[in-house]
Amino acid sequence: xxxxxxxxxxxxxxxxxxxxxxxxxxxxxxxxxxxxxxxxxxxxxxxxxxxxxxxxxxxxxxxxxxxxxxxxxxxxxxxxxxxxxxxxxxxxxxxxxxxxxxxxxxxxxxxxxxxxxxxxxxxxxxxxxxxxxxxxxxxxxxxxxxxxxxxxxxxxxxxxxxxxxxxxxxxxxxxxxxxxxxxxxxxxxxxxxxxxxxxxxxxxxxxxxxxxxxxxxxxxxxxxxxxxxxxxxxxxxxxxxxxxxxxxxxxxxxxxxxxxxxxxxxxxxxxxxxxxxxxxxxxxxxxxxxxxxxxxxxxxxxxxxxxxxxxxxxxxxxxxxxxxxxxxxxxxxxxxxxxxxxxxxxxxxxxxxxxxxxxxxxxxxxxxxxxxxxxxxxxxxxxxxxxxxxxxxxxxxxxxxxxxxxxxxxxxxxxxxxxxxxxxxxxxxxxxxxxxxxxxxxxxxxxxx
Amino acid sequence: xxxxxxxxxxxxxxxxxxxxxxxxxxxxxxxxxxxxxxxxxxxxxxxxxxxxxxxxxxxxxxxxxxxxxxxxxxxxxxxxxxxxxxxxxxxxxxxxxxxxxxxxxxxxxxxxxxxxxxxxxxxxxxxxxxxxxxxxxxxxxxxxxxxxxxxxxxxxxxxxxxxxxxxxxxxxxxxxxxxxxxxxxxxxxxxxxxxxxxxxxxxxxxxxxxxxxxxxxxxxxxxxxxxxxxxxxxxxxxxxxxxxxxxxxxxxxxxxxxxxxxxxxxxxxxxxxxxxxxxxxxxxxxxxxxxxxxxxxxxxxxxxxxxxxxxxxxxxxxxxxxxxxxxxxxxxxxxxxxxxxxxxxxxxxxxxxxxxxxxxxxxxxxxxxxxxxxxxxxxxxxxxxxxxxxxxxxxxxxxxxxxxxxxx
Numbered sequence: 036x037x038x039x040x041x042x043x044x045x046x047x048x049x050x051x052x053x054x055x056x057x058x059x060x061x062x063x064x065x066x067x068x069x070x071x072x073x074x075x076x077x078x079x080x081x082x083x084x085x086x087x088x089x090x091x092x093x094x095x096x097x098x099x100x101x102x103x104x105x106x107x108x109x110x111x112x113x114x115x116x117x118x119x120x121x122x123x124x125x126x127x128x129x130x131x132x133x134x135x136x137x138x139x140x141x142x143x144x145x146x147x148x149x150x151x152x153x154x155x156x157x158x159x160x161x162x163x164x165x166x167x168x169x170x171x172x173x174x175x176x177x178x179x180x181x182x183x184x185x186x187x188x189x190x191x192x193x194x195x196x197x198x199x200x201x202x203x204x205x206x207x208x209x210x211x212x213x214x215x216x217x218x219x220x221x222x223x224x225x226x227x228x229x230x231x232x233x234x235x236x237x238x239x240x241x242x243x244x245x246x247x248x249x250x251x252x253x254x255x256x257x258x259x260x261x262x263x264x265x266x267x268x269x270x271x272x273x274x275x276x277x278x279x280x281x282x283x284x285x286x287x288x289x290x291x292x293x294x295x296x297x298x299x300x301x302x303x304x305x306x307x308x309x310x311x312x313x314x315x316x317x318x319x320x321x322x323x324x325x326x327x328x329x330x331x332x333x334x335x336x337x338x339x340x341x342x343x344x345x346x347x348x349x350x351x352x353x354x355x356x357x358x359x360x361x362x363x364x365x366x367x368x369x370x371x372x373x374x375x376x377x378x379x380x381x382x383x384x385x386x387x388x389x390x391x392x393x394x395x396x397x398x399x400x401x402x403x404x405x406x407x408x409x410x411x412x413x414x415x416x417x418x419x420x421x422x423x424x425x426x427x428x429x430x431x432x433x434x435x436x437x438x439x440x441x442x443x444x445x446x447x448x449x450x451x452x453x454x455x456x457x458x459x460x461x462x463x464x465x466x467x468x469x470x471x472x473x474x475x476x477x478x479x480x481x482x483x484x
Numbered sequence: 485x486x487x488x489x490x491x492x493x494x495x496x497x498x499x500x501x502x503x504x505x506x507x508x509x510x511x512x513x514x515x516x517x518x519x520x521x522x523x524x525x526x527x528x529x530x531x532x533x534x535x536x537x538x539x540x541x542x543x544x545x546x547x548x549x550x551x552x553x554x555x556x557x558x559x560x561x562x563x564x565x566x567x568x569x570x571x572x573x574x575x576x577x578x579x580x581x582x583x584x585x586x587x588x589x590x591x592x593x594x595x596x597x598x599x600x601x602x603x604x605x606x607x608x609x610x611x612x613x614x615x616x617x618x619x620x621x622x623x624x625x626x627x628x629x630x631x632x633x634x635x636x637x638x639x640x641x642x643x644x645x646x647x648x649x650x651x652x653x654x655x656x657x658x659x660x661x662x663x664x665x666x667x668x669x670x671x672x673x674x675x676x677x678x679x680x681x682x683x684x685x686x687x688x689x690x691x692x693x694x695x696x697x698x699x700x701x702x703x704x705x706x707x708x709x710x711x712x713x714x715x716x717x718x719x720x721x722x723x724x725x726x727x728x729x730x731x732x733x734x735x736x737x738x739x740x741x742x743x744x745x746x747x748x749x750x751x752x753x754x755x756x757x758x759x760x761x762x763x764x765x766x767x768x769x770x771x772x773x774x775x776x777x778x779x780x781x782x783x784x785x786x787x788x789x790x791x792x793x794x795x796x797x798x799x800x801x802x803x804x805x806x807x808x809x810x811x812x813x814x815x816x817x818x819x820x821x822x823x824x825x826x827x828x829x830x831x832x833x834x835x836x837x838x839x840x841x842x843x844x845x846x847x848x849x850x851x852x853x854x855x856x857x858x859x860x861x862x863x864x865x866x867x868x869x870x871x872x873x874x875x876x877x878x879x880x881x882x883x884x885x886x887x888x889x890x891x892x
Contacts, residue, residue, distance in 0.1 A: 058504060065505070066511030069515060070515040072515060077522070078522055081520040081521070081527060085523060334772055371830065392836055411874065412874070415838060417837075422838075425547070427546050428548050466543070
């Protein structure tokens with residue numbers, strides 16, 4: 036049976052229905068009030084939910100790749116710290132994020148394969164008194180992952196391209212270079228130090244010359260003496276000052292600690308000048324200052340043997356880190372007296388300040404202006420205007436061949452043969468380590484940064 | 485309700501029940517949902533928050549490693565170290581074992597001894613005190629004498645005056661056993677040859693200079709004298725020569741006598757100018773001039789005594805700017821220790837950088853093979869054989885001396 040309901044008729048006159056009318060009014064008013072109250076309550080609750088600021092806690096960001104096998108430390112902190120470019124034994128070049136993720140092959144170049152000039156060659160030893168690299172990286176890769184700066188097996192500074200495998204030799208025939216070309220940050224200014232070795236019975240550097248080129252390989256200048264570094268902005272280069280060489284006279288026969296005896300030479304570097312792309316140059320480190328700073332670690336040194344072998348420009352171009360060696364130090368000086376010193380040179384004042392360290396190793400400037408170096412089994416970071424900090428001790432067995440800062444200067448990478456150790460410069464207690472995926476070439480900013 | 489075929493339709497004329505409570509609840513729910521939707525639609529979203537990185541548990545900062553083998557080797561050649569710690573004078577072996585309190589309530593800044601009987605003499609806040617093996621103490625030098633420096637060997641002592649309120653050259657030669665004192669015209673700094681009865685001190689002209697202590701000028705001498713007990717000291721480096729070598733206005737800030745008393749190391753310079761260390765024979769002949777890094781001043785100098793040969797160690801610390809007058813233990817600056825050999829006049833850096841931050845104590849081991857540098861971070865031991873070996877030591881405190889024999 037279906038029950039139908041008629042529309043309610045007006046029953047106002049019915050006194051029995053007065054009470055129900057009140058209930059009906061309530062049934063009308065109560066829902067309206069309830070809806071309004073609900074709107075207010077729901078709105079307030081929604082506002083609190085939507086407007087609340089969530090705290091983003093990043094333990095391992097979603098989508099981040101898993102840490103490399105064997106990694107230790109808070110590797111997620113390396114996310115966004117740039118890209119590491121490196122090579123392997125077969126000459127392949129790779130790039131990966133600093134946290135080890137996103138590895139990709141950039142290309143291959145036969146000259147990048149792990150081969151070096153035969154050690155112990157007298158030629159190489161003689162050239163060590165002319166120039167020595169601030170670290171032992173075999174090659175540098177440009178941030179674009181295509182250009183390669185290297186020294187070929189036959190001793191020529193060369194720029195290669197991974198994309199097409201091409202090589203452009205930067206020193207003229209008959210000349211060798213002391214290392215890979217130095218370059219500006221954008222690669223538009225290149226500098227090469229070249230040398231010739233001759234002499235009997237002991238080999239010696241008979242000629243040293245440098246070439247400054249633009250990015251296309253066009254020669255901008257040919258300079259006497261060795262070129263050591265090119266400013267990041269491409270506006271200047273740090274080169275030997277021949278005037279100081281004449282002042283100091285030739286370096287006599289010597290037996291530097293790294294190898295067999297070498298003959299005397301008047302081509303080695305006794306002082307530095309800053310060559311400017313817009314014309315001219317000015318002296319920045321005189322031989323007298325070289326002698327003065329060396330005597331702080333070796334008071335009785337014979338000045339005739341002092342030569343500059345490494346010079347690296349600071350990020351602002353106002354300072355340089357310089358390695359000075361005593362070419363006449365005895366062969367056993369590894370265990371004996373100081374035979375070399377690192378010095379921080381104020382290029383405006385021409386004043387050098389020693390960084391006293393027994394057996395100084397590799398060194399670098401940080402983009403923030405601080406310094407980091409190895410020596411005596413330790414790695415030290417010296418921030419500007421603050422006391423030094425220990426980055427690592429017990430380096431002797433880690434085979435560290437380069438100290439490289441991150442593009443923002445927050446990290447320092449101690450690149451070793453078997454492992455890479457990343458140390459936070461402002462808090463060395465934060466360290467990340469993972470197995471070395473290859474031989475480090477460059478720590479570049481991430482594309483777009 | 486189901487309907488059967490043929491069921492008639494029946495009209496129910498009774499009005500529907502109003503149910504205000506039910507309608508109210510439904511209305512409230514509808515309102516809440518509508519309010520939520522409205523809020524989601526119109527309320528502006530806040531800016532994305534900066535991510536907070538969840539750091540791993542605090543890791544320990546890198547420290548110099550303890551090389552057990554080096555520590556053991558260094559421990560063989562020297563007795564226990566004498567350290568000042570928490571207001572006590574203590575002795576402890578280099579590996580941190582066998583710590584013993586030598587004297588309570590003694591904040592020693594310099595120590596001579598101990599001798600075979602375990603007796604030593606210490607300087608605490610200007611008071612020269614003899615400390616017996618059982619820890620009892622006796623003041624030396626009279627009540628009115630305030631010492632600024634102390635040197636000596638065996639029972640013979642030389643205490644120089646703190647120049648505040650006393651003549652700068654009113655030093656006392658003291659006998660540690662009898663307590664007898666005799667005046668000698670020398671001022672601070674003073675030194676005593678470990679193996680011979682030779683002492684050295686500073687002489688006039690006296691200059692009061694700022695830059696050594698906070699907010700006060702300190703008298704410093706401009707010449708160096710050498711003497712023996714019972715004899716009048718003689719000048720080995722006069723003011724004219726000192727200034728010719730170390731610059732105009734140079735003063736003497738530190739002295740060290742080689743064990744045989746034949747060589748004097750003089751730290752000379754002036755605050756704000758370069759400092760150097762001159763090595764002069766007691767006959768007056770200059771053997772070496774060791775320039776220091778810019779702004780660095782020697783905090784300690786000491787000669788080793790290694791089987792007849794000797795080495796001078798110069799511990800130079802950065803004194804530029806605000807570091808000039810900072811207390812050693814509070815000094816946040818770098819420094820280095822240079823070892824110089826008089827035989828071939830060669831040098832090498834024994835340590836530098838981090839271990840020299842806030843370095844507050846220094847000593848040669850009694851066998852002359854190792855130097856130790858203390859700081860609030862710990863003690864560093866450098867053993868110099870053919871190769872320089874470095875190790876951290878578990879010893880804590882301010883290092884005062886590293887003598888051969890312990891007090892019994």
